[in-house]
Amino acid sequence: MSAPLIRTVSLVKEYRMGTNVVAALGGVSVDIDAGEFVAVMGPSGSGKSTFMNLLGCLDHPTSGEYWFGGQEISQLSGDELAAVRNRKIGFVFQHFNLLPRTAAIDNVALPLLYSGVPVAERHGRAEKRLAQVGLAERVDHHPAQLSGGQQQRVAIARALVNDPMLVLADEPTGALDSRTSIEIMLLLQKLNREGITIVVVTHEYDVANFAGRVITFRDGRVQADRANAAKDAATELAKLPPLSVNAT
Amino acid sequence: MNFLATLQVALNALRVNKLRSALTMLGIIIGVGAVIVMIAVGQGAQARVEEQIRGLGANIIMVLSGSALSGGARGGSGSQQTITEDDAYALGKEIDEIQGAAPSLRGTGQVVAGNANWSTSFYGTTPDYLVVREWQVAEGRGFETSDINSAAKVVLIGQTVAKNLFGDSSPLDQVIRVRKVPLTVIGMLDKKGQNMMGQDQDDVLLMPISTARKRVLGATQAKSRNVGSIMVKVREGADMGEAEQHMRELLRQRHRLQTGQDDDFYVRNLSEILEAQEASSKVLALLLAAVASVSLLVGGIGIMNIMLVSVTERTREIGLRMAVGARSQDILTQFLVEAVTLSLIGGLIGLLLGVGGSFLVGELAGWRTELSVTAIFLAVGFAAIVGIFFGFYPARKASRLLPIEALRYE
Numbered sequence: 001m002s003a004p005l006i007r008t009v010s011l012v013k014e015y016r017m018g019t020n021v022v023a024a025l026g027g028v029s030v031d032i033d034a035g036e037f038v039a040v041m042g043p044s045g046s047g048k049s050t051f052m053n054l055l056g057c058l059d060h061p062t063s064g065e066y067w068f069g070g071q072e073i074s075q076l077s078g079d080e081l082a083a084v085r086n087r088k089i090g091f092v093f094q095h096f097n098l099l100p101r102t103a104a105i106d107n108v109a110l111p112l113l114y115s116g117v118p119v120a121e122r123h124g125r126a127e128k129r130l131a132q133v134g135l136a137e138r139v140d141h142h143p144a145q146l147s148g149g150q151q152q153r154v155a156i157a158r159a160l161v162n163d164p165m166l167v168l169a170d171e172p173t174g175a176l177d178s179r180t181s182i183e184i185m186l187l188l189q190k191l192n193r194e195g196i197t198i199v200v201v202t203h204e205y206d207v208a209n210f211a212g213r214v215i216t217f218r219d220g221r222v223q224a225d226r227a228n229a230a231k232d233a234a235t236e237l238a239k240l241p242p243l244s245v246n247a248t
Numbered sequence: 249m250n251f252l253a254t255l256q257v258a259l260n261a262l263r264v265n266k267l268r269s270a271l272t273m274l275g276i277i278i279g280v281g282a283v284i285v286m287i288a289v290g291q292g293a294q295a296r297v298e299e300q301i302r303g304l305g306a307n308i309i310m311v312l313s314g315s316a317l318s319g320g321a322r323g324g325s326g327s328q329q330t331i332t333e334d335d336a337y338a339l340g341k342e343i344d345e346i347q348g349a350a351p352s353l354r355g356t357g358q359v360v361a362g363n364a365n366w367s368t369s370f371y372g373t374t375p376d377y378l379v380v381r382e383w384q385v386a387e388g389r390g391f392e393t394s395d396i397n398s399a400a401k402v403v404l405i406g407q408t409v410a411k412n413l414f415g416d417s418s419p420l421d422q423v424i425r426v427r428k429v430p431l432t433v434i435g436m437l438d439k440k441g442q443n444m445m446g447q448d449q450d451d452v453l454l455m456p457i458s459t460a461r462k463r464v465l466g467a468t469q470a471k472s473r474n475v476g477s478i479m480v481k482v483r484e485g486a487d488m489g490e491a492e493q494h495m496r497e498l499l500r501q502r503h504r505l506q507t508g509q510d511d512d513f514y515v516r517n518l519s520e521i522l523e524a525q526e527a528s529s530k531v532l533a534l535l536l537a538a539v540a541s542v543s544l545l546v547g548g549i550g551i552m553n554i555m556l557v558s559v560t561e562r563t564r565e566i567g568l569r570m571a572v573g574a575r576s577q578d579i580l581t582q583f584l585v586e587a588v589t590l591s592l593i594g595g596l597i598g599l600l601l602g603v604g605g606s607f608l609v610g611e612l613a614g615w616r617t618e619l620s621v622t623a624i625f626l627a628v629g630f631a632a633i634v635g636i637f638f639g640f641y642p643a644r645k646a647s648r649l650l651p652i653e654a655l656r657y658e
Contacts, residue, residue, distance in 0.1 A: 058571060058651045079575045086573020097568045097655070101264040113253050114573040158572070 003070055005165060005197050006032040006055065011064035013050050024050040026220040027064065032199065034165065037192040037230065039208035040201045042217030049170070051217065052201045056089055056168045057081040069165055086115050090159025094171035096151040098143040098158075104130060105139040108157045115162060129157035133187060149180035156187060160196075167191065169200045173207055179240055185210040186233035254578070258585040265558075269590060272554040275547025276594030276634065277601060280627045282540035284602025285609060287623035290533020292616035297526045300443060307519055308380065309492055311335070311478040311499070314512035329474035330512040333457060335502060336478040340376065342498060345491035347483045350377035351475040353460050357427040359453065361413040368409050370426060370453035372460020380481040388420045388435030391456050399458035403431040406452040407439050429463050431455060488517060541630070547594070548634035555587050555642035566646050567654025580647035587639020588632060595631030599624060 013025040025047045032038055042048040053059040054066060057073055058081075066073045069088060076084065085091075090111075098107045108126035117125070130139055133153040143151050152172060159167050169188065173181035189210060192198050200211060208214050209231050216224040262269040313329045336351035353372040358365055371377070378390055391402055403424065410419040410433075419433045440449040455464070457475070482491040492515055499513055559566070566579055574582075603619060610617040 053652050056571070058655070079577070082570065082573050082575045085571060091571050093568075093655070097564060097571075099565060099568070102260070106260075110569070111572040113257065114569070114575075114578060116250065119253075162573075 003067070004031040005034040005036075005069060006030070007065075007067040008054070009065040009067075011051070011054060011066060012062045013047075013054060013059070014062045023220055025054070025061075028220075028222055030215065030222065030225070032197065034197050035192070035195055036197055037189065037210075037212045038197075038199045039211035039214045039228070040199060040217065041203060041205075041208050041214055042223070043203065046217040047220040048201050048217040050220075052168060052170055052199070055166075055199060056091060057084045082114075086111055087162055088165045090156075090162070090164040090167040092152070092155050092159050092167060092169035092172045094174035096143070096148075096155045096175070098151055098154060100144065101142055103140045103142060104135065104146070104154045104157075107143070107154055108161050110158060111162045125161055126157070129161045130154070132160065133157045147180075148176050149183055152176065152180075152184050153187065156184070156191075160191070164196070166197045166199065169198065171202055172200060173202070173204070178206075179237070181207065182233050182237050182240070186237060189230075189233050251581075254581045254585050255589075257582050258589055261582075261586055262589060268554060268558075272551055272590050273594035273597065275550035276544070276591045276631050277547075277598040279540065279544030279547040279634075280595045280598025280631050281602040281605055282543050283537060283627040283630070284599060284619070284623055285605040285617075286536035286540040287533065287627075288602075288606035288617040288619050289609060289615060290529070290536045291618040291620055291623070292610070293529045294526065294533055295618050296616050297522060297529050299441075301519065301522045301526070307482040307484065307486075307488060308517075309480045309482060309488070309495065310514075310516040310518055311339075311480060311495065312514040312516065313474075313476060314510075314514060329472070329476065330503065331475055331478060331499070332473040333475050334473055335499060336374070336376075336475065338502060339478065339480060339495060339498060343491065343494045345482050345486035345494065347481045348376035348379040349478055349480045350374050350380045351457060351478045352377065353457055353465065353475050354477075355427075355460060355465050357464070359409065359413065359424055359426050360428075361419075361422060361424040364413045366409055366412040368406075368451050368453060370403075370455060370460065370464070372455055372457040372464070374457055377454060377479065380479045383440065384438045385435040386438045387418065388433070390435055391454075396456040396458050399462050400456060401429070401431045401459060401463065402434045402455065403459075404435045404437055404454040405433050406437050406450040406454075408448050408451040409453060410436055426453065426455075427464050427466075431459070488519065492517060544627070544630060544634060547631075548591070548638040551587055551590055551635060552638035552642060555583060555639055556645070558586075559583065559642045559646040562646075563649065563654050563657040566649055567651055567657065570649070570651035571655060576647040579649075580643050583643035583646045584636065584639050587643065588635035591631045591635030591639075592628070595628040598631070599628055602627065 008028055008030050011025055011028040012023065015022045015024055028051060040048045040051060054061050057068070061074050064074065068084065073081070073084065099110070105123060105126045108129055109122040112122045112125060127139055130136055133156050135150060135153050135157065138146060138150065143154070146154065167188070172188070173184055176184060185207060188198055188200065200207065202208055209228065210233055211228055212230045214224070214226055214228045215222060311331055313331050333351045336349045339346055340349040350373050354369060355372070356367065356369045358367050374396060375390055375392055378385070385404065390404060391400065395402055403426065405419050405424070413419065413424060414422065419436055422433050423430050424433060425431070437450070437454070443449050480495065482488055496511065496515060500511065503512055505512065569579060606617040606619055609615055
């Protein structure tokens with residue numbers, strides 16, 4: 001079989017707090033194959049966020065190896081990491097992190113700005129992704145004119161715009177109500193079925209249950225790594241009482 | 249990321265914060281505007297002095313009658329007429345450095361032509377006068393040595409006098425009466441404008457010195473050869489100090505003054521006075537520009553403050569940009585371009601206001617202002633430099649943020 005999309009070997013991340021050295025991650029070895037939908041769980045301080053930052057090429061590990069798409073990442077320079085983030089990884093954040101007072105389409109097109117895509121092409125690609133997340137009608141809306149769920153959809157469209165291999169979602173439903181949360185998970189499941197590898201960091205079992213694999217962190221180590229019979233978000237959504245006014 | 253895209257991002261960021269951008273620019277606008285107005289005022293003053301020098305004629309030395317000593321009390325300059333017409337001729341003839349020496353007798357009086365009359369001053373002088381003062385005859389002719397020998401009843405008329413006596417019609421060949429003496433206008437002088445005291449130099453009549461002495465000024469002057477002053481022009485390139493020295497020696501010799509005796513005349517180098525004035529107006533211009541530059545500097549600091557606030561406020565945005573692939577260099581460029589754009593747009597608005605302001609100052613205060621292209625480029629260029637200089641620190645601060653920390657910033 002082909003090599004996994006993600007392979008970490010004894011990944012260690014230490015932080016220096018004055019004279020103390022705190023190990024946020026104490027040797028994590030995980031393989032994630034292309035096409036998986038993984039939930040990373042654990043209480044706060046368990047190291048899941050640190051793990052996420054390393055997977056997302058936002059930080060350098062103290063030691064260990066991190067292979068992403070057959071490339072050893074941990075030795076790359078800041079600019080090279082930026083290029084990896086730009087072209088191969090899409091980010092979804094808890095608080096959406098959209099640029100304020102900027103149209104949805106320009107928010108989505110933001111990564112293209114840094115990958116040298118010509119202006120003419122940028123809007124076309126951004127529009128396509130907005131349509132994919134069901135916001136074709138809202139291209140010119142500013143974040144303040146969109147609901148939380150819609151904002152998160154814009155953020156997902158932004159994560160997708162550069163055709164990434166991996167979408168990393170950090171508490172993507174943390175700021176949303178339960179119905180909208182399920183809608184977002186439905187969207188992520190749909191993208192996963194289209195072949196995109198998805199890693200979701202969450203502390204909610206309800207959210208983790210939509211993933212096919214759950215990795216649980218505790219004290220900077222992997223405590224459990226199990227396959228999960230993923231719930232279908234569409235089915236879950238159907239179970240909810242119907243709303244008179246649809247939020248999205 | 250190419251530069252055009254960066255520019256777009258920067259402009260967008262500025263547009264999103266319109267009010268703040270405008271307020272930030274205000275410092276630069278005022279700074280650039282002030283620099284341009286101040287330089288315009290300074291240069292205007294300088295140009296005025298230079299024009300006066302040109303108006304007077306360059307390289308001029310005045311010889312004035314000395315003071316009389318009567319019973320130990322010394323009179324002021326001119327209280328005794330010690331210099332003569334012949335002194336002037338001797339100066340012109342015997343000193344190589346001198347291009348021309350014109351003796352002059354001054355008088356004032358009522359001038360009548362037809363039913364118009366006007367009070368003005370007149371000078372009795374020689375043809376050298378026009379040479380010395382670099383004054384041309386606009387219409388007609390100047391007078392000649394023969395006119396002096398015959399004390400001809402001719403006169404040159406200044407433009408102000410001509411206007412007051414004859415309106416727009418030509419004064420040539422008209423007869424005017426100066427202190428009741430009829431004189432024929434043979435020429436009209438070029439317009440000369442105001443002198444440094446603000447006197448109208450065109451409000452004047454010039455006539456042969458002999459005519460003034462014998463016919464106009466009358467009996468008291470008739471037998472004398474004395475004159476009030478001699479105006480001397482030193483040849484281009486000759487040393488003024490040396491010429492002055494030679495003149496002094498010649499005059500002392502002619503007046504038979506012993507060694508140790510005071511001069512009975514005064515020698516004044518007018519160009520020197522004007523040059524001193526020019527130097528002081530240069531200092532003034534420099535001072536004005538320096539004061540205005542301070543406001544430009546303060547404007548720059550304003551930009552730095554706002555950019556620093558902006559970097560802190562937009563930390564999460566910076567984190568996001570980094571997460572989606574911006575290199576630290578991209579962030580640096582973005583914030584630098586924002587700062588420079590602010591100061592450049594501010595500079596351009598300041599330029600317009602400065603040009604308008606200079607015009608207004610000229611109109612309202614009646615000061616002469618002179619816009620110079622150099623000053624304009626200097627001010628706007630300086631604004632751009634201020635933008636780069638004061639924008640660099642906040643921009644570097646932004647570019648050095650770590651993506652994870654920036655993303656988590658609350």
